[in-house]
Amino acid sequence: MWGRVYQLLIKEFLQLKRDKSARFRLFIPPLIQMLLFGYAATFEVFNVATVVLDQDHTQESRALVDAFVHSSRFQIVAATGTRKQVQDAVDSSTAQLGIVVPQGFSELLRKGQSAPLQVLVDGTNSNTALIALGYVGVVSGTYGQTYALDLAQRTGRALGAPMVNVTLQERYWYNPNLNSRWFFVPGLIGTLCLVSIVNLTAFAIVREREVGTLEQILVTPIQPIEFILGKTIPFFLIGLVEVSLIAILGMLWFQVPFRGNPLVLLLGTSLFLLCTLAIGLLISTVCKTQQQAFASNFFVLNPMFILSGFSFPISSMPELLQWLTYLDPLRYFLVIIRATYLKGVGIGVVWPQMLGLATLGFVLFAFAVLRLRKSLD
Amino acid sequence: MKWRRVRAITVKEALQIVRDPRSLMIALLIPVLQMFLLGYGISLDVKHLPLCIYDRDNTTQSHDLLHHFSASPYFDVQAELHNYADIGRNLDAGACRLAIVIPTGFSKGLADNAGGTVQALVDATDTNTASLAANYARVVIAGYSAQVQLDAIQSRGGQMQTVTPVDVRARVWFNEDLISRNFIIPGVVAMVMAIVGSQLSSLTIAREWERGTMELLISTPVQPMELMVGKLLPYFVVGMLDACICLALAVFWFEVPFRGTLIALFVTTGLFLLVVLCIGYYVSVAIRSQVGASQVALLLTMLPTTLLSGFSFPIDQMPPLVQGVTYLVSGRYYVTLLKALFLKGAPWSELAVPILCLSVYAAVMVVLAARAFRKTLD
Numbered sequence: 001m002w003g004r005v006y007q008l009l010i011k012e013f014l015q016l017k018r019d020k021s022a023r024f025r026l027f028i029p030p031l032i033q034m035l036l037f038g039y040a041a042t043f044e045v046f047n048v049a050t051v052v053l054d055q056d057h058t059q060e061s062r063a064l065v066d067a068f069v070h071s072s073r074f075q076i077v078a079a080t081g082t083r084k085q086v087q088d089a090v091d092s093s094t095a096q097l098g099i100v101v102p103q104g105f106s107e108l109l110r111k112g113q114s115a116p117l118q119v120l121v122d123g124t125n126s127n128t129a130l131i132a133l134g135y136v137g138v139v140s141g142t143y144g145q146t147y148a149l150d151l152a153q154r155t156g157r158a159l160g161a162p163m164v165n166v167t168l169q170e171r172y173w174y175n176p177n178l179n180s181r182w183f184f185v186p187g188l189i190g191t192l193c194l195v196s197i198v199n200l201t202a203f204a205i206v207r208e209r210e211v212g213t214l215e216q217i218l219v220t221p222i223q224p225i226e227f228i229l230g231k232t233i234p235f236f237l238i239g240l241v242e243v244s245l246i247a248i249l250g251m252l253w254f255q256v257p258f259r260g261n262p263l264v265l266l267l268g269t270s271l272f273l274l275c276t277l278a279i280g281l282l283i284s285t286v287c288k289t290q291q292q293a294f295a296s297n298f299f300v301l302n303p304m305f306i307l308s309g310f311s312f313p314i315s316s317m318p319e320l321l322q323w324l325t326y327l328d329p330l331r332y333f334l335v336i337i338r339a340t341y342l343k344g345v346g347i348g349v350v351w352p353q354m355l356g357l358a359t360l361g362f363v364l365f366a367f368a369v370l371r372l373r374k375s376l377d
Numbered sequence: 378m379k380w381r382r383v384r385a386i387t388v389k390e391a392l393q394i395v396r397d398p399r400s401l402m403i404a405l406l407i408p409v410l411q412m413f414l415l416g417y418g419i420s421l422d423v424k425h426l427p428l429c430i431y432d433r434d435n436t437t438q439s440h441d442l443l444h445h446f447s448a449s450p451y452f453d454v455q456a457e458l459h460n461y462a463d464i465g466r467n468l469d470a471g472a473c474r475l476a477i478v479i480p481t482g483f484s485k486g487l488a489d490n491a492g493g494t495v496q497a498l499v500d501a502t503d504t505n506t507a508s509l510a511a512n513y514a515r516v517v518i519a520g521y522s523a524q525v526q527l528d529a530i531q532s533r534g535g536q537m538q539t540v541t542p543v544d545v546r547a548r549v550w551f552n553e554d555l556i557s558r559n560f561i562i563p564g565v566v567a568m569v570m571a572i573v574g575s576q577l578s579s580l581t582i583a584r585e586w587e588r589g590t591m592e593l594l595i596s597t598p599v600q601p602m603e604l605m606v607g608k609l610l611p612y613f614v615v616g617m618l619d620a621c622i623c624l625a626l627a628v629f630w631f632e633v634p635f636r637g638t639l640i641a642l643f644v645t646t647g648l649f650l651l652v653v654l655c656i657g658y659y660v661s662v663a664i665r666s667q668v669g670a671s672q673v674a675l676l677l678t679m680l681p682t683t684l685l686s687g688f689s690f691p692i693d694q695m696p697p698l699v700q701g702v703t704y705l706v707s708g709r710y711y712v713t714l715l716k717a718l719f720l721k722g723a724p725w726s727e728l729a730v731p732i733l734c735l736s737v738y739a740a741v742m743v744v745l746a747a748r749a750f751r752k753t754l755d
Contacts, residue, residue, distance in 0.1 A: 120547075
């Protein structure tokens with residue numbers, strides 16, 4: 001049996017070796033995606049383009065504007081003279097944020113009353129807008145508190161007792177600087193591996209069927225199970241190589257820390273590859289042409305990608321979709337990857353995910369083998 | 378260019394599409410699937426974050442503060458823990474995203490008017506959720522702080538109300554309720570067009586090569602330009618059909634506001650579709666295998682449209698070099714236009730520049746694609 005599997009393996013690798021463009025496509029697209037995600041994907045908000053209108057022209061209003069200038073979160077692109085200019089700036093997207101200090105601002109502050117600060121936000125990108133508004137609150141809140149305290153000391157108004165204040169001191173674990181790259185780059189191991197391995201496996205069989213060489217293979221004494229092994233082992237190995245490449249690049253180039261045990265990641269990767277191979281085989285059983293395979297891949301892979309929690313939190317999805325995510329092997333794998341990379345935890349913590357992957361993998365693979373045997377016989 | 382020959386190719390290609398109902402169905406189902414998946418599956422709005430609490434003070438005051446957290450819609454209190462090791466275990470396992478620690482002597486500090494500090498330990502593996510979670514925790518604490526101050530003043534018999542010295546009054550434009558779906562759905566339209574356009578056209582020439590029908594095609598008097606127009610025309614129709622499906626779903630199902638004009642929308646969509654069809658065609662000519670062509674075409678259209686167009690990640694937050702690269706991405710202009718049309722209802726004067734850029738882009742791609750095909754067999 002192994003002799004025939006071995007022959008098939010040689011054939012597959014020879015095919016890959018002689019197909020220059022296939023080799024190219026195997027490694028260049030993941031590389032490009034890695035660089036794109038590493039550099040372009042960020043949820044951080046710095047230097048929000050801001051226009052300022054100071055209608056008060058007092059020491060207080062200037063100090064508040066200064067507080068915004070000195071925060072790294074805002075970049076003052078223009079100081080305007082009229083309210084209309086602020087609106088135009090936001091309207092034409094030259095600024096995302098408009099801050100208006102209205103007349104009488106300092107007067108109210110001096111009286112110890114609440115002074116309004118008007119803020120105009122472009123909400124087109126709701127996430128950025130929300131985060132930017134949060135920073136506006138922090139900057140103006142800090143300024144207001146300091147001012148009120150100062151005022152109280154100068155006027156002696158707060159003779160009774162100082163105002164009690166409860167503050168929050170937050171500490172970010174695992175990723176202290178909230179670096180988006182640390183979130184995306186490890187996740188890419190899972191998504192890139194999913195896409196390339198499912199594609200390779202599905203197309204490998206469908207192409208033989210479409211071109212007509214599948215019949216040639218079937219007239220040889222090879223058994224269905226040998227055929228399946230011969231078709232999957234090469235892709236399993238390629239998957240491992242690809243994962244290692246992405247992991248090494250992520251650590252060396254993007255300096256994402258790896259705090260866990262590589263063996264845990266290896267086990268997770270192997271189980272995940274089992275799932276991807278099975279999915280690829282299953283797709284190949286229902287498709288006659290490569291075009292169909294391509295479309296089917298898209299229909300299967302895209303939902304898996306979106307439901308995996310790669311970039312959008314699962315907990316924010318509607319409940320029905322949240323249930324569906326349990327059928328997504330990528331969901332489990334991403335938890336394993338991020339846990340080993342950033343949290344540095346071991347099998348003791350991620351065993352439920354491993355179990356999920358193993359169950360899905362074996363069920364899918366068994367199903368794929370059954371279906372494929374039927375379609376080969 | 379003879380229209381008779383263009384028509385012949387168009388009819389052949391259209392027949393091929395119609396007689397392969399499965400592929401046609403798929404081309405029409407892709408937008409529906411994408412819109413529903415992304416419309417429902419993508420949300421960056423954070424609610425019901427699992428929270429753990431560790432109350433080292435265990436007094437009425439600390440209970441009161443924790444009550445503020447359990448009453449907030451942003452947090453779900455999962456467990457009450459009794460040591461730091463448990464917090465570590467819970468964060469490690471992902472059982473909670475945030476742990477609030479109230480230190481011993483918290484209530485004493487409040488009683489002494491010294492103030493108090495509450496600790497938040499945040500799981501920052503998901504950076505966006507982490508920073509939003511910290512923001513919301515700050516809001517809850519601020520609410521509690523204000524209440525403590527009010528109580529203190531009232532207990533002293535004071536009449537004064539607490540005052541927020543600087544009161545931020547925010548007005549949000551274009552997406553008034555800050556619903557993330559409203560900014561994602563227009564981007565999904567661009568993504569669907571990129572996928573459908575490139576995937577339809579990238580197979581069209583490669584398929585002829587793989588099936589061996591290319592020799593037949595070359596032996597006919599058809600000219601390269603005629604071949605391109607004839608092959609892309611039916612796909613253009615399918616693509617526009619997809620666009621209509623997307624737009625109808627966006628406006629009627631997801632109720633994304635549409636404030637622009639339909640003409641502007643169809644002009645820009647047509648231009649973008651032309652760009653991606655030509656990219657797909659060019660790739661199909663250059664790479665004579667269907668798998669390869671479809672893969673490369675997706676890489677050239679869908680990936681930049683998703684990542685570099687400003688659809689999901691703001692362009693102004695990218696490094697300067699990457700920002701420069703985005704000007705080469707056709708999706709950038711299309712997404713800008715879509716957002717301007719859907720949310721802003723921008724006038725023509727504001728649309729002119731991106732439309733012009735997209736037109737130039739389309740013209741260049743048409744020329745490139747037309748020159749790519751040569752009637753030779755090698």
